[in-house]
Amino acid sequence: MDYNKKKTKYSQSEQEVFSSFRSVRLTEEEKNAVWKQIASSIQGERKPFPSSIFERFSQLFVVSMKHSFTMAMILLIAVVGSGFGIARASENALPGQKLYPLKTNVNEVFIGSLKRSPADRAEWERELAERRIREAETLAEEGHLGEEEKNEIEQHLIKNRKNLESIEGRKVRDEEFFPKNIETVTKKIRVRTEHTETDTFIHIDEKLETEEDEAEELEHGFIDEEEQHVSDDNFSEQVSNNSQSSEQKEPVKEKNDNDDEKNIQSKKYSSDEKKEKQQEKDVFVSQKQGEEKKKQEIKGDKKDTLKQEDVKNNSEDEKDQEEDNAHESDDEDVHQE
Amino acid sequence: MSQTISEQKLQSLYEGQSDALFRFVSSRVSDHEMALDIVQHTFLKMWEVFQTNRKIDNERAFLFRIASNMVIDYYRKSKEYSLDSLFEEGFDTASDTGIPIETKIDVESALEILQSLPEKYRESVWLRVVEEWSVKDIAVFVGETENVVSVRIHRGLKVWRETLQKKSKKQASETSKEYGL
Numbered sequence: 001m002d003y004n005k006k007k008t009k010y011s012q013s014e015q016e017v018f019s020s021f022r023s024v025r026l027t028e029e030e031k032n033a034v035w036k037q038i039a040s041s042i043q044g045e046r047k048p049f050p051s052s053i054f055e056r057f058s059q060l061f062v063v064s065m066k067h068s069f070t071m072a073m074i075l076l077i078a079v080v081g082s083g084f085g086i087a088r089a090s091e092n093a094l095p096g097q098k099l100y101p102l103k104t105n106v107n108e109v110f111i112g113s114l115k116r117s118p119a120d121r122a123e124w125e126r127e128l129a130e131r132r133i134r135e136a137e138t139l140a141e142e143g144h145l146g147e148e149e150k151n152e153i154e155q156h157l158i159k160n161r162k163n164l165e166s167i168e169g170r171k172v173r174d175e176e177f178f179p180k181n182i183e184t185v186t187k188k189i190r191v192r193t194e195h196t197e198t199d200t201f202i203h204i205d206e207k208l209e210t211e212e213d214e215a216e217e218l219e220h221g222f223i224d225e226e227e228q229h230v231s232d233d234n235f236s237e238q239v240s241n242n243s244q245s246s247e248q249k250e251p252v253k254e255k256n257d258n259d260d261e262k263n264i265q266s267k268k269y270s271s272d273e274k275k276e277k278q279q280e281k282d283v284f285v286s287q288k289q290g291e292e293k294k295k296q297e298i299k300g301d302k303k304d305t306l307k308q309e310d311v312k313n314n315s316e317d318e319k320d321q322e323e324d325n326a327h328e329s330d331d332e333d334v335h336q337e
Numbered sequence: 338m339s340q341t342i343s344e345q346k347l348q349s350l351y352e353g354q355s356d357a358l359f360r361f362v363s364s365r366v367s368d369h370e371m372a373l374d375i376v377q378h379t380f381l382k383m384w385e386v387f388q389t390n391r392k393i394d395n396e397r398a399f400l401f402r403i404a405s406n407m408v409i410d411y412y413r414k415s416k417e418y419s420l421d422s423l424f425e426e427g428f429d430t431a432s433d434t435g436i437p438i439e440t441k442i443d444v445e446s447a448l449e450i451l452q453s454l455p456e457k458y459r460e461s462v463w464l465r466v467v468e469e470w471s472v473k474d475i476a477v478f479v480g481e482t483e484n485v486v487s488v489r490i491h492r493g494l495k496v497w498r499e500t501l502q503k504k505s506k507k508q509a510s511e512t513s514k515e516y517g518l
Contacts, residue, residue, distance in 0.1 A: 010466070014498075017447045021467045024363065025356040026373075034377045035351055042344060042384055 094135050095149040104156060118167050125164040130179040132156050133191060136204050140188035150204050157202045343387040351380055354397060357468050358404055364452065364463060365408045375411060379404040397470075398478040405460065405478075443505070450500045458493030465490045 010018070026034070087107055090099035108128060115121045132153045139145040165172050174193050182191065187207070194201040355376060362379075363372040382403050386393065393399050451459060461479060464470040472490070476483045 013443070014466075017444050018466045020444045021360065021364075021448065024360045026359050026376075030373060031355055034355070034373055034380075035348075037377055038347075038351070038380050038384070039344075041381055042347070 094139055094144070095152045096139075096144065096146070100152075122164055122167045125160045125167065126177065126179070129157055129160045129164075129177060132160070133179065133182065133186060133189075133204075136189050136191075137186055140206050145189070145204075145206060154202050154204055157204075158200065161200060161202070343384070346387060347380065347384050350383065350396060350400065354400060355380075358400065360467065361401060361463065362404055362408060364448070366411065371411065375404060375407050379407055382407075395474060395477045398474050401464070401478050446504050446508075447497075447501055450497055450504070453500075454493055454496060458489050458496070461486055461489045462493035462497065466494070 086099070086102065090103040090107060093099035093103045112121070112124050112128075115124045136145060136150070136153050139149055161172060161177050164177060178191065190205045190207045192203050192205070194203065358379060359372060359376050362375045363369065366372045366375060379400060383396075383400055386399070386403075451462065454462065457479070461475050464475050464478065465472070470478075472483050472487050475490075476486045479486055479489075
């Protein structure tokens, strides 16, 4: 085919039109700027790393096999494993805890980046808002909902709301942003919004006792209150007992065993020196007791030996008597002869 | 910094084709910055292809193929730029060219009609008449035989000419009405 011949088929005016199309071009500045960006991106992924991810991984393996395959595997597992571990651990973190920034700034951002379609992203922002409110509720239940935690959650909520608005491309109403079951979720906290012309502020407060709460308390908490009073009375009694003078106590307690006496004395003497003295006394007492016991034992032993001696003496006496008797009998015999 | 062979290759391709590619992209994408962005990403994609040492028969056709796909992706991603609005906005050449006003109207409507052609005709006609590619190259770009491509160019041009004539007649009658002729 002869293209030159075809070209002549275009009329003069047509050729003018085409050449005017052709006159659209990049300016020198644009041309240089775009090339600069291309060049910088290229140099970012210069060799030795090949461009495709698969090749990079395969090269990584080749290098590691040269040194130590097992070491590389262990390292890989350790790094990936610990990373996942921390990430998983941070899932239940609450504001004010160390892993909480990891949860909100890494985990949730990562998950958010996986959401592509606007609908999914909007849904994710709502999910995040619900999470924040649940966290606030949990904190309030635990009694850890301080000013800093409140601030942090409020900031997150405001950010979520802004993101949602930019995704939807319009202003979002409160009931669209907050979870539908917010009433059932929030028992301890109150979430309220403040709209200005440009911005929306979200405030979280711990719930004050409303009429409903009072009604609930009347229903369920009546018996508890009585019990509380009883226990309070007991407590006051205990306090009054404790406040009684120790002098009054002592005579009562002295009637009891020695052990009790020691306890009271040790309570009474607060200083260490006196305690030591008491201990010394205790030791002295126990020593005395021991000595007495020993004496008793010794006495017992002596009595035993005496008894034994007595028995011996008795037996000897008996023998003597027998001998005497024999002699006497002999004598008698002799006398008889 | 010392350049690798593929870097040199890319740079020479950029020097030679960046204007034509920009024209090609901005005939579809009205947003100037977006068109620049697509040009940049097209060359980066080309660079990746160079790095894989894949053999490319026709680099220019390949480059324009990448750009064409990127334009399609761009329209898939952003629904805010509908094709209709693009046609309404037109393709502003006035700032870049010193064409007299009378012919400028002609150029604008000529471009509008060219853009309104179905995709398969539009690309082939554009590359043939504006960029003056050979039918062989266009065939590589489209992925069809040369015969199919030349038929497309022929039909596309025919439709374009007819519509342009109708429009200019209409315009002529309108202007004549204005002057009470």
